[in-house]
Amino acid sequence: xxxxxxxxxxxxxxxxxxxxxxxxxxxxxxxxxxxxxxxxxxxxxxxxxxxxxxxxxxxxxxxxxxxxxxxxxxxxxxxxxxxxxxxxxxxxxxxxxxxxxxxxxxxxxxxxxxxxxxxxxxxxxxxxxxxxxxxxxxxxxxxxxxxxxxxxxxxxxxxxxxxxxxxxxxxxxxxxxxxxxxxxxxxxxxxxxxxxxxxxxxxxxxxxxxxxxxxxxxxxxxxxxxxxxxxxxxxxxxxxxxxxxxxxxxxxxxxxxxxxxxxxxxxxxxxxxxxxxxxxxxxxxxxxxxxxxxxxxxxxxxxxxxxxxxxxxxxxxxxxxxxxxxxxxxxxxxxxxxxxx
Amino acid sequence: xxxxxxxxxxxxxxxxxxxxxxxxxxxxxxxxxxxxxxxxxxxxxxxxxxxxxxxxxxxxxxxxxxxxxxxxxxxxxxxxxxxxxxxxxxxxxxxxxxxxxxxxxxxxxxxxxxxxxxxxxxxxxxxxxxxxxxxxxxxxxxxxxxxxxxxxxxxxxxxxxxxxxxxxxxxxxxxxxxxxxxxxxxxxxxxxxxxxxxxxxxxxxxxxxxxxxxxxxxxxxxxxxxxxxxxxxxxxxxxxxxxxxxxxxxxxxxxxxxxxxxxxxxxxxxxxxxxxxxxxxxxxxxxxxxxxxxxxxxx
Amino acid sequence: xxxxxxxxxxxxxxxxxxxxxxxxxxxxxxxxxxxxxxxxxxxxxxxxxxxxxxxxxxxxxxxxxxxxxxxxxxxxxxxxxxxxxxxxxxxxxxxxxxxxxxxxxxxxxxxxxxxxxxxxxxxxxxxxxxxxxxxxxxxxxxxxxxxxxxxxxxxxxxxxxxxxxxxxxxxxxxxxxxxxxxxxxxxxxxxxxxxxxxxxxxxxxxxxxxxxxxxxxxxxxxxxxxxxxxxxxxxxxxxxxxxxxxxxxxxxxxxxxxxxxxxxxxxxxxxxxxxxxxxxxxxxxxxxxxxxxxxxxxxxxxxxxxxxxxxxx
Numbered sequence: 005x006x007x008x009x010x011x012x013x014x015x016x017x018x019x020x021x022x023x024x025x026x027x028x029x030x031x032x033x034x035x036x037x038x039x040x041x042x043x044x045x046x047x048x049x050x051x052x053x054x055x056x057x058x059x060x061x062x063x064x065x066x067x068x069x070x071x072x073x074x075x076x077x078x079x080x081x082x083x084x085x086x087x088x089x090x091x092x093x094x095x096x097x098x099x100x101x102x103x104x105x106x107x108x109x110x111x112x113x114x115x116x117x118x119x120x121x122x123x124x125x126x127x128x129x130x131x132x133x134x135x136x137x138x139x140x141x142x143x144x145x146x147x148x149x150x151x152x153x154x155x156x157x158x159x160x161x162x163x164x165x166x167x168x169x170x171x172x173x174x175x176x177x178x179x180x181x182x183x184x185x186x187x188x189x190x191x192x193x194x195x196x197x198x199x200x201x202x203x204x205x206x207x208x209x210x211x212x213x214x215x216x217x218x219x220x221x222x223x224x225x226x227x228x229x230x231x232x233x234x235x236x237x238x239x240x241x242x243x244x245x246x247x248x249x250x251x252x253x254x255x256x257x258x259x260x261x262x263x264x265x266x267x268x269x270x271x272x273x274x275x276x277x278x279x280x281x282x283x284x285x286x287x288x289x290x291x292x293x294x295x296x297x298x299x300x301x302x303x304x305x306x307x308x309x310x311x312x313x314x315x316x317x318x319x320x321x322x323x324x325x326x327x328x329x330x331x332x333x334x335x336x337x338x339x340x341x342x343x344x345x
Numbered sequence: 346x347x348x349x350x351x352x353x354x355x356x357x358x359x360x361x362x363x364x365x366x367x368x369x370x371x372x373x374x375x376x377x378x379x380x381x382x383x384x385x386x387x388x389x390x391x392x393x394x395x396x397x398x399x400x401x402x403x404x405x406x407x408x409x410x411x412x413x414x415x416x417x418x419x420x421x422x423x424x425x426x427x428x429x430x431x432x433x434x435x436x437x438x439x440x441x442x443x444x445x446x447x448x449x450x451x452x453x454x455x456x457x458x459x460x461x462x463x464x465x466x467x468x469x470x471x472x473x474x475x476x477x478x479x480x481x482x483x484x485x486x487x488x489x490x491x492x493x494x495x496x497x498x499x500x501x502x503x504x505x506x507x508x509x510x511x512x513x514x515x516x517x518x519x520x521x522x523x524x525x526x527x528x529x530x531x532x533x534x535x536x537x538x539x540x541x542x543x544x545x546x547x548x549x550x551x552x553x554x555x556x557x558x559x560x561x562x563x564x565x566x567x568x569x570x571x572x573x574x575x576x577x578x579x580x581x582x583x584x585x586x587x588x589x590x591x592x593x594x595x596x597x598x599x600x601x602x603x604x605x606x607x608x609x610x611x612x613x614x615x616x617x618x619x620x621x622x623x624x625x626x627x628x629x630x631x632x633x634x635x636x637x638x639x640x641x642x643x644x
Numbered sequence: 645x646x647x648x649x650x651x652x653x654x655x656x657x658x659x660x661x662x663x664x665x666x667x668x669x670x671x672x673x674x675x676x677x678x679x680x681x682x683x684x685x686x687x688x689x690x691x692x693x694x695x696x697x698x699x700x701x702x703x704x705x706x707x708x709x710x711x712x713x714x715x716x717x718x719x720x721x722x723x724x725x726x727x728x729x730x731x732x733x734x735x736x737x738x739x740x741x742x743x744x745x746x747x748x749x750x751x752x753x754x755x756x757x758x759x760x761x762x763x764x765x766x767x768x769x770x771x772x773x774x775x776x777x778x779x780x781x782x783x784x785x786x787x788x789x790x791x792x793x794x795x796x797x798x799x800x801x802x803x804x805x806x807x808x809x810x811x812x813x814x815x816x817x818x819x820x821x822x823x824x825x826x827x828x829x830x831x832x833x834x835x836x837x838x839x840x841x842x843x844x845x846x847x848x849x850x851x852x853x854x855x856x857x858x859x860x861x862x863x864x865x866x867x868x869x870x871x872x873x874x875x876x877x878x879x880x881x882x883x884x885x886x887x888x889x890x891x892x893x894x895x896x897x898x899x900x901x902x903x904x905x906x907x908x909x910x911x912x913x914x915x916x917x918x919x920x921x922x923x924x925x926x927x928x929x930x931x932x933x934x935x936x937x938x939x940x941x942x943x944x945x946x947x948x949x950x951x952x953x954x955x956x957x
Contacts, residue, residue, distance in 0.1 A: 064861050097864035104862075109855040114878045114952055123873075124863045159953040175863065481662030484941075485934045488896025489914065493670055493926055496918040573787045577900055580789055581915050596789065600904075603793065604801055604808075614790040622785035629781065 011182050011215045012038040012061075015076040019053070019060050019239075021069050025288075030056045032239045032290035038183065043209065043216040045230035045247075047223060047262065051284045053239040054219045058185045062100060063092040080182065098128040101176030105188035107168035111160035117144070118156030121175045128179050143174035146211075147204060166197035173204065180212055187219045202229050223266050227251060227340075232320075235259050238284055238295035245321030251344040254335050255317055255328035257300035263340055294324070302327040302334070375634035384623040384630070391620050395441035402434035405590045423612050426595070427602055436612050439592040442502070442585065443572045443620060449506045450571035451564040454513035459560055461514070462521025463548060466529070472522065479515045487512035491574055495583045502585050509574045513567045520563050521556050528555045558635035565628035569621045576617050592617045648955070652945045656938050663934045664716065667927050668709050716931065722924035724917075731928035735910060741811045742898060742909035744821060748829040749836060749894065750887075757837035758883060761844025762876050766867070768849055776841065783838025788897045792831040792904040799827060809906040828905045832897045836890055843886040847879035854878075880951035888944035895933050 019031035030053045038044045046054040059065050060072050061084060077085040079099060084092065096102070104110045112120060121143060122136035131139070137156065144152035147170040160168055169189060176184055186205060190198035206229055209216050218230055226233050226247060234244035235258060243256040254260050261280040282299040285291070294300070297307040304327060312324040325331060335341050375381055394401075402422075409429035417424045423432040465472035465479075482490075494508035528534055534551050542550070578584040579593025587594065592613035599609035679696040680687070687695075695701070699722075700708050715721070721731035764773040800808040806827045812820035851857065852875050860870045876883075895911075902911035910929055917925035949955045 062862065064858070093864045093866060095864065096862055102859075102862040104855060104859065106855055110859045112856040112860070112874050112878060113954060114880070115874075116953075123865070123869075127864055127866075127869075161954050172859070175859075477658060478662060481659045481666065483892070484659055484663050484938050485666060485930060486892045486895040486937060488893075488899060489930055489933055492899070492914065492918055493930055496921060496926065497670060497673070497923075569785065576787055577789070577896070580900065581903060582919055596793075603797075607793075607797055610793055614787075614793065618782075618786040618790055621787070622782060625781055625785045 009040040010037050010078075011040050011080060012036075012217070013076060013078040014057070014061060015074060017057060017060060017072070017074040017077065019056055019065075019073075020071045023071070027288050029287050029290050030239055031060065034236075034239070034241055036234055036241065036244070038215045038217055040182075040215055041209065041213060042231040043206070043218055043229055045218045045220060045226040045233045046236055047220060047226055047233055048236035049221055049284050051286070052236045054236050055187050057236075058102070058187065058217060058219065062096055062102065062185070063087070063089060064096075094128070097124045097176070097181075098179045099181050100183045100185060101179070101181040102185045103169070103172045103176045103187065103189050106192045107165055107172050108192065110172060111168055113160055115159075116156065117158050117160065117163070117171050121156075121171070121178055124175055124178050139178055140174070143178045144171070146177075146208070147171075147174045149174070165193050166201065169193060169197075169201050170204070173201075173208070177208060177212065177214075181214060183215050183217065184209070185217045185219070188221070189218070190225065191220075191222075198225075205229070223262050235262070238287060239290060240295065240324065242296065242325065243321075243323040245317070246319065248344060249317070249319055249321040252341060253317065253321070253332055254338075254341065255321070255323040255332055256296075256325040257302045257327065257331055258296045259323075260302075260331050260335050261299075263335065263338060266340060294326070300327075302330055371634040372631075375630050378630065380626060381630045384626045387619065387623045388627065391440050391444060391616075391623075394437050395444045398434070398437035398441055402437045403431045405431060405434040405438045406588060407431070424608065426598060426609055432595070432609065432612055435590040435595055436592070436616055438590040439595060439613060440616065440620070442589055442591045443575065443617065445502070446506055446509065446575040447568035447572045447620075447624070450510045450513060451568040453506065453510040454517050454567050455560055455564045458514050458517025458563075459521050459553075459556060462518040463525055463552060463556070465518060466522040466525025466552075467544065467548065475518070476522070479518050482512070482515045483519075485512070488574060488577060491578060492581065492583055495578050500583075500586050502589060505575055505578060505584055508578070509571045513571065517560065517563055517567070520559055524556045524559055525552055528552050562628055562632045562635060565624060565631060569624040569628060572617070572621050572624070648949055649946055652942055656942055660935065660938055663938070664713055664931065665709065667931050667934070668712050670927065670930075671923060672705070721928040721931065724922050724925050726917075726920045726922045726925075731924050734913060734925060735928055735932050738908055738910045738913050740814060740909075741825075741907045742902070742911060744814065745825050745828055745832070745902070745907065745909060746894065746898060748822070748825050749832040752829055752833040753836045753840060754887070756833065757840035758844050758876070759872075760837070761841040761883075762848045762871055764841070764845045765848035765852060765875075766871050768845075773845075777845065780838040780841045783834050783841075786835075787900075788831055788835050789900050789904050791834050792828065792901055795827045795831055796904075809904075811905075811907040811909070825907070828901045828907060831904075832894060832901055835897055836894050839890050839893070840883065840886055844876075844879070844883050847882045848875050851875040851879050877951075881948050881955075884944050884947050884951065888941045891937055891940050895937065 014037070015035045017031055017034045019029070021028040021030055034053070034057055036044065036046075046057070048054050056065070060070065061077055063084075065072070074085045077083070079095065082095075084095070087095070111117075118137055118140050121140035122133060125131055125136040125139045126133065129136075129139075140156060141152050144155055149155050149167060149170050155163075155167075155171075160171070163171065173189075184205070189205065190201050193201060202225065205216060205218075208214070218225070220226060230247050232245065233247050233250050234241045235250075235256060236242065237258045243250060243254075243259050250259065251263075254263055258280075261278075264278040265280065280299055285295060285298075287295070292311060293309055294303065294307040294312050297303040300307065302325075306326050310326075312326050314322040314324050315328070316322050317328070376385075398405075407430065409425070412425050412429040415425040415429075423436065426432055426435070461475060461479075465475040490512045491508045494511060495505055498504040498508065528551060531551075534547070537547060537551060575584060575591065576593030576596070579591040580597045582597060584593055585591055595613040596610050599606065599613075603610055679692050679699070679701050700711050703711075719732050721735075723730055724734060727734070760776050764776050767773050796808055799805045807824055810824060812824045814821050848871070856878075857870060857875060860874045865874070898909070899911035899914050901907070902909045903915045906912070910932060913925065914929045916922070917929065
């Protein structure tokens with residue numbers, strides 16, 4: 005079912021917060037593309053810029069502090085980089101839906117579920133409240149909320165976390181967008197509910213024929229759901245490719261670190277999980293070397309001198325790592341990597 | 346808890362790296378802002394006006410019917426009123442009376458307010474009862490209560506101050522009590538209680554210092570609203586007797602001639618508004634500087 | 645919902661009881677014999693004695709209070725010393741101007757202050773924000789009678805758009821009534837708005853940082869809808885609360901404003917009673933205003949449930 009139609013293209017997106025002394029470079033020449041019907045996963049620690057990238061694309065960052073530049077941002081055949089706020093408002097909630105990490109606080113506590121879903125339809129389709137309600141009802145049914153007619157009149161505080169995230173999904177998808185951006189959609193939920201929500205997203209993508217950008221810090225979620233993965237570190241995409249390729253042949257020091265910190269499926273892990281020492285640097289300007297080098301077990305002197313450029317590993321898999329060969333050699337016997345082979 | 350009192354003391358007396366008082370620093374920073382400086386200078390001007398009134402201006406009480414409603418002259422900078430009294434002299438003395446009321450009410454509402462508030466915060470049952478009474482007092486509109494008290498007691502400056510202070514106390518009590526309750530939740534106070542710190546020591550060492558900043562802010566607002574209230578009372582004729590010149594009284598006198606001599610009302614009205622304005626602005630600055638959570642003005 | 649309402653109403657009763665204790669005791673904190681006070685300045689000794697018996701001033705205080713409260717519950721607040729008319733009747737005759745003035749002020753305030761506060765929050769630290777918050781500080785710094793006279797001078801004396809003073813009763817046509825209360829209502833609203841605009845700004849500013857506002861943006865909603873339907877609606881509780889609390893200040897303002905504009909309302913009645921030391925009337929109007937204030941705050945409490953569904957539960 006996969007076609008080569010590209011839904012979202014982003015080229016050389018850079019983002020800086022603030023100016024002068026307090027400036028903070030959040031993104032440095034990020035390029036990515038999402039094909040129709042696929043789930044692209046953006047992975048990285050908090051603060052690496054994965055959410056900021058999506059917020060920047062949607063024009064959701066405050067203009068006064070967020071300075072964005074990009075050679076191209078394109079949704080289908082529409083240019084988003086040069087689009088006005090007015091044009092972007094017509095895109096948001098309509099052609100691009102978005103759901104957030106915390107369903108507890110992402111719904112307005114003083115409006116009913118039906119109102120909050122219905123107003124999206126009314127905003128973008130200009131239909132009557134009655135029709136909007138019908139549409140909301142259909143969506144609640146689609147995201148498998150029991151007794152949807154009654155739930156339309158519920159307030160968010162009357163629903164469980166999982167139910168609220170379903171409502172968020174219904175709200176994001178009610179206009180049948182081409183693209184769903186899911187920002188850590190399961191992080192705040194119970195483990196059992198997490199799996200249900202991911203299964204729902206996966207299923208709806210097939211039913212509605214949409215693409216998904218799944219932002220997460222959890223490689224387990226990536227392995228289970230995504231088609232392609234882009235690993236981000238300190239504002240740059242350091243490795244990307246099809247999920248099978250990346251899991252079979254992890255080729256960046258940071259990806260390797262993420263994998264080692266993951267408990268392997270179905271196995272009692274030996275010893276303790278490994279953590280990556282240190283934390284994501286906050287940079288005033290993009291680093292003039294591999295930003296991960298200070299925390300990397302594989303880093304050589306070159307890593308601390310130059311910015312690695314993407315090197316193609318075949319079948320759409322590329323990495324920005326000088327030492328990708330030794331990374332792979334080291335990880336070849338990792339249980340996860342073995343499981344994928 | 347396994348930590349003994351002596352260990353805590355040991356820790357407390359351990360050499361602490363030189364650290365400046367954050368409250369003091371916040372105040373210093375606020376003091377450098379242009380609005381703070383302007384308002385402080387204006388307030389100083391009012392203080393000078395009040396202190397130097399007898400030197401700067403003539404007799405505010407001397408009646409001279411022959412010189413009624415005169416325009417400004419060298420003898421009377423702002424002209425004379427309907428009884429031929431020197432408006433400038435009366436206005437200068439009015440500053441004296443307004444500042445006296447403002448400062449007195451601030452102090453007289455703060456002291457009982459803090460005492461009652463601490464009691465209400467420390468004592469569960471007594472606190473509940475006190476808060477019932479406070480709620481009821483707040484159900485009576487403040488100005489109305491002040492008017493009634495002022496009208497019923499012997500007229501005079503002391504009466505006026507008391508009449509205005511009493512309705513101010515409940516706000517102070519509420520504020521102090523809420524501070525006490527939140528301080529009691531703090532882990533370090535919990536720790537102090539668990540190592541057996543007694544009630545009195547708890548209040549003087551931990552609770553009282555925390556109430557100082559909000560009480561100062563609230564007292565500033567109380568001063569501002571007391572100045573308005575005293576003007577209202579004088580304006581309605583239940584303030585100070587005529588031999589104490591007040592801005593409110595001057596405006597009440599000016600009412601009859603307002604359409605033809607509006608300046609008689611403008612002088613006291615402008616001074617009154619300016620004094621209250623700078624007091625309120627300073628209160629806001631203090632509040633911003635002293636409280637990181639931007640303590641909201643508690644009406 | 646009904647249980648919540650019942651609980652709120654019951655909570656008001658002890659407050660009301662304590663308020664009546666205060667008002668009752670006002671007569672007894674004054675120096676001298678309350679009978680002499682109540683009889684007025686020109687009473688003969690026999691009149692004083694008659695009052696003492698009639699008002700049971702010879703009985704113990706607690707018993708006196710019981711009798712006074714019993715009468716008050718039957719809406720008998722005694723008779724005016726000055727006119728001899730029942731206090732209840734005096735108040736009833738003067739309710740209309742005060743109600744009209746307060747209502748117009750409230751409408752004016754909500755229409756001006758709430759949007760102003762919300763827009764200031766949306767444009768925080770902009771010129772609009774700074775100017776409107778500057779005006780707000782001025783608003784509660786300038787005494788209401790100063791504003792009232794400024795308005796009278798420009799709009800009544802100079803421009804002759806409104807009457808200088810006086811009140812036109814509703815029975816004579818509501819247009820005339822509205823015309824006669826416009827200036828006093830603007831004066832009052834200026835003070836009242838200052839408070840409400842500040843609280844609205846602070847609450848909306850906080851709400852705008854909430855996650856559900858980000859969701860609203862992600863839904864493609866426009867600025868007015870996000871600001872008014874999502875942010876403002878969710879800060880309804882603090883804003884309504886401050887409107888309720890602000891009523892205490894407003895009542896003080898009504899007393900002064902009615903006096904400035906010579907409006908024959910309850911505020912004017914209060915001032916007249918105070919200057920005449922007409923004690924039963926003073927007690928009566930304070931009780932009236934306090935009950936009104938408690939009632940308004942009850943309405944405020946009940947409106948929480950309407951505004952915030954979480955409270956209904």
